[in-house]
Amino acid sequence: MNFLAVIGRVVFSFLQAAGRLAIFASTAISHIISPPFYPRALMRQMITIGYYSLPVVGLTALFTGAALALNIYEGGSRFNAESALPSIVVIGIVRELGPVLCGLIVAGRVSASMAAELGTMRVTEQIDAMATLSTDPFKYLITPRILATTLMMPLMLVIVSDTIGVFGGFLIATTKLGFNPGPYISTTMDFLENIDIIASLTKAAVFGFFISLMGCYHGFYSRGGAQGVGVSTTNAVVSACILILLSNYIVTEMFFAS
Amino acid sequence: MTGKTDIIPKISLKGLHKQFGNKVVLDHVDLDVMPGESMVIIGGSGSGKSVTLKCILGLLHPESGSIKVDGKETVGLTGKARKQVQKKFGMLFQGAALFDSLPVWENVAFGLLAERKVGREEAKEIAIEKLRRVGLGPDVADLSPAELSGGMQKRVGLARAIADEPEIIFFDEPTTGLDPIMADVINELIVECVKDVGATALTITHDMSSVRKIADKVAMIYEGNIIWTGEKDNIDHCGNAYVEQFIHGSAEGPIQMALLKA
Numbered sequence: 001m002n003f004l005a006v007i008g009r010v011v012f013s014f015l016q017a018a019g020r021l022a023i024f025a026s027t028a029i030s031h032i033i034s035p036p037f038y039p040r041a042l043m044r045q046m047i048t049i050g051y052y053s054l055p056v057v058g059l060t061a062l063f064t065g066a067a068l069a070l071n072i073y074e075g076g077s078r079f080n081a082e083s084a085l086p087s088i089v090v091i092g093i094v095r096e097l098g099p100v101l102c103g104l105i106v107a108g109r110v111s112a113s114m115a116a117e118l119g120t121m122r123v124t125e126q127i128d129a130m131a132t133l134s135t136d137p138f139k140y141l142i143t144p145r146i147l148a149t150t151l152m153m154p155l156m157l158v159i160v161s162d163t164i165g166v167f168g169g170f171l172i173a174t175t176k177l178g179f180n181p182g183p184y185i186s187t188t189m190d191f192l193e194n195i196d197i198i199a200s201l202t203k204a205a206v207f208g209f210f211i212s213l214m215g216c217y218h219g220f221y222s223r224g225g226a227q228g229v230g231v232s233t234t235n236a237v238v239s240a241c242i243l244i245l246l247s248n249y250i251v252t253e254m255f256f257a258s
Numbered sequence: 259m260t261g262k263t264d265i266i267p268k269i270s271l272k273g274l275h276k277q278f279g280n281k282v283v284l285d286h287v288d289l290d291v292m293p294g295e296s297m298v299i300i301g302g303s304g305s306g307k308s309v310t311l312k313c314i315l316g317l318l319h320p321e322s323g324s325i326k327v328d329g330k331e332t333v334g335l336t337g338k339a340r341k342q343v344q345k346k347f348g349m350l351f352q353g354a355a356l357f358d359s360l361p362v363w364e365n366v367a368f369g370l371l372a373e374r375k376v377g378r379e380e381a382k383e384i385a386i387e388k389l390r391r392v393g394l395g396p397d398v399a400d401l402s403p404a405e406l407s408g409g410m411q412k413r414v415g416l417a418r419a420i421a422d423e424p425e426i427i428f429f430d431e432p433t434t435g436l437d438p439i440m441a442d443v444i445n446e447l448i449v450e451c452v453k454d455v456g457a458t459a460l461t462i463t464h465d466m467s468s469v470r471k472i473a474d475k476v477a478m479i480y481e482g483n484i485i486w487t488g489e490k491d492n493i494d495h496c497g498n499a500y501v502e503q504f505i506h507g508s509a510e511g512p513i514q515m516a517l518l519k520a
Binding site: 121124129132135140 | 358
């Protein structure tokens with residue numbers, strides 16, 4: 001009987017959390033189209049999330065592309081398929097590694113920062129103070145962050161991640177593995193299809209939404225001082241990473257399952 | 259019949275009840291604050307002072323009871339209707355609650371910039387004037403809140419509270435964490451600013467020197483009930499054992515006995 005009660009409590013609290021998250025997400029989306037708008041807050045978030053994430057995203061993509069090229073060359077040489085390197089690098093990076101690694105890196109950087117900042121604002125009454133100044137904290141703090149991340153992921157970060165990732169593979173292939181630059185680029189362009197780019201950017205937008213949603217949700221409902229903010233930050237990053245990996249599979253299935 | 263009884267209270271609480279789980283924090287609180295009056299609610303930690311304030315501000319929702327501002331019910335208001343009520347309010351938080359991502363002047367002018375869409379140059383001028391009003395120079399305007407001392411943060415918080423010239427100003431433990439001299443400076447600023455703006459003030463505190471400086475009327479809250487209300491001048495001879503114990507800060511008395519029983 002007690003065991004059943006425990007299961008019931010777990011299921012109930014899970015459904016409660018899921019419901020609260022769904023309401024939070026739908027409120028955030030509805031505020032995107034309803035005034036007042038805060039373009040200055042949106043621009044500030046776009047710069048913080050997009051521009052300042054570029055170095056870490058670029059470095060990650062460069063080394064991933066380079067390592068991928070080495071692995072494919074070595075693995076392909078076992079059955080004389082080294083020449084498939086450019087096509088596998090471009091498809092691997094654009095469809096999968098570019099958006100996913102970029103998402104995970106941005107989750108670590110942005111989701112954690114949002115949860116910590118909003119959590120601190122919550123426990124130091126800054127969010128309450130905003131409400132007393134006739135400003136809806138949801139509109140001023142949450143909506144610009146979610147909109148900025150959902151836009152900057154596909155429009156800046158994943159485009160850069162894909163491009164630099166492919167370039168990393170190109171760099172290693174042409175300087176170390178003996179590929180000629182011209183044929184490498186033309187093979188890459190031949191194998192890259194519009195659907196690959198569309199899938200990559202779709203993933204980026206979905207990941208961006210989840211990254212900011214988790215950061216904002218956990219930060220906004222922080223409780224209990226410094227320890228509570230720490231817990232919120234951890235939960236934000238972990239849940240964002242899980243949602244990225246889960247949604248990555250779903251979007252891949254939608255685009256490429258035959 | 260004419261006189262004070264005909265005046266609509268600026269804030270009127272009737273039967274206000276709030277609980278968190280099984281813990282009753284406000285147990286049918288009744289309180290009237292008249293226009294232009296400075297009401298101070300005193301009481302120990304956990305007695306329900308902050309919850310009362312947060313219910314009036316709309317930050318917490320009471321289980322039952324009525325909160326009227328200028329005679330209009332505010333419980334359950336949302337959206338634009340809530341915003342209209344909020345525009346009447348200014349608030350100085352216990353820890354000042356300044357936005358640490360914004361410079362001091364943007365903190366002071368936050369309501370003007372975000373809601374009234376005042377231009378940045380004009381808003382900065384207004385902010386500098388409000389800072390001057392609380393004894394801070396223009397050199398402070400571009401600093402970050404983290405660069406200010408506790409007393410200066412409280413002054414900036416006060417400047418922010420009066421920036422939009424509200425009709426009602428709330429003060430949450432305005433002198434907590436300040437040395438006695440700075441506490442007195444803040445108390446004097448509160449009195450001056452409230453008088454200048456012509457606002458009604460509602461303060462919660464357990465600092466008796468604040469009470470004596472800024473109150474017109476005093477209410478004492480104990481275990482979620484208002485147990486005494488009266489003029490400031492009557493507080494020393496009110497004959498209420500709880501109030502007398504509290505204002506003398508005595509370890510002996512009914513409040514301690516109640517705690518021991520619990």
